[in-house]
Amino acid sequence: MKKILLTLMFVNFLTANAQNPVQEFNFNGNLNSADNSISFLGTPLFVNDRMGSPKSALRLVNKGYQAVVGELPQDNKPKTISVWVKFNAVNIPNYILGYGNAVNGQYFGLVQQPMAGSSADVSLVGWGDANNVIVSVPLVKETWYFYSITYDGNISKIYRNGELLKSAEGIQRSAKGYILNLGKLNTSTSINADIDDLRLYSVAMTDEQVREAYNSSKPNGAPVTESIPVSSPATSNAPKKAVATPMPAKTVAPATSAETNKSGKTIEVFSQGKQIMSANASNITDLPEGTYLIKVINSSNKK
Numbered sequence: 001m002k003k004i005l006l007t008l009m010f011v012n013f014l015t016a017n018a019q020n021p022v023q024e025f026n027f028n029g030n031l032n033s034a035d036n037s038i039s040f041l042g043t044p045l046f047v048n049d050r051m052g053s054p055k056s057a058l059r060l061v062n063k064g065y066q067a068v069v070g071e072l073p074q075d076n077k078p079k080t081i082s083v084w085v086k087f088n089a090v091n092i093p094n095y096i097l098g099y100g101n102a103v104n105g106q107y108f109g110l111v112q113q114p115m116a117g118s119s120a121d122v123s124l125v126g127w128g129d130a131n132n133v134i135v136s137v138p139l140v141k142e143t144w145y146f147y148s149i150t151y152d153g154n155i156s157k158i159y160r161n162g163e164l165l166k167s168a169e170g171i172q173r174s175a176k177g178y179i180l181n182l183g184k185l186n187t188s189t190s191i192n193a194d195i196d197d198l199r200l201y202s203v204a205m206t207d208e209q210v211r212e213a214y215n216s217s218k219p220n221g222a223p224v225t226e227s228i229p230v231s232s233p234a235t236s237n238a239p240k241k242a243v244a245t246p247m248p249a250k251t252v253a254p255a256t257s258a259e260t261n262k263s264g265k266t267i268e269v270f271s272q273g274k275q276i277m278s279a280n281a282s283n284i285t286d287l288p289e290g291t292y293l294i295k296v297i298n299s300s301n302k303k
Contacts, residue, residue: 024198024200026197050218060195062192076173086143087145093185094111099175102186104128112139131171134166135166144196146217148210148213
């Protein structure tokens, strides 16, 4: 009996822990994370949130924000990002959020495409048409929606208002990098929307957990479910309109690990007490403007 109780307690602990974000931003009058450990960069404009509370949501009008988030899951590790969004314009692409590299399969982002007739495409962007998951949904201007995108190492899913819109199997999402963008897709900026309660998880939340996250945070009077057809994994890889992917900007290639090792030095970059770069800091040129601690280690053998 004791073993059964302990097992149930352990399972309950894992379930509860799976829904705890590794980082979240409430945008309640500031750009700081909930634990005040990191912050988005930029001059913000705060507006009413979905509950009507003043200065409790972030408005983005063709403007992007960046934050260095050391907890962003790397490579093909499980991940979930959820966010409340209200679109103030539906005739333009809204690049909601994303992180990673402008390389096939190395990006993880969310884009709401402009209206085309009575619907609009929402995309889980992986960079490259074969890596995008796209589904058409109804879209109403100035209405709050709760979006969630998940990946468990094999299956990618898009949710809106707690309901699964589409899933796809077998797409590798080797997202790399610790810079989280709002309002941008790589180097392109396009958005006119309000954003609230952005949450990052290091697990792929289940259907039930996503639904509970919506129901526990929705404004009064919001529907519990939506009547939107769900595309199954078996049919989700059918060709569809491509996401408008901007051309990647040319950058000067930083020193590679081999070049760094020739000098016998290892470079580590820290932000707010957390290491945010790999040992050789190969993507140091991608960092947004800010103050960082750089640690240089002489790794050559002393004779």
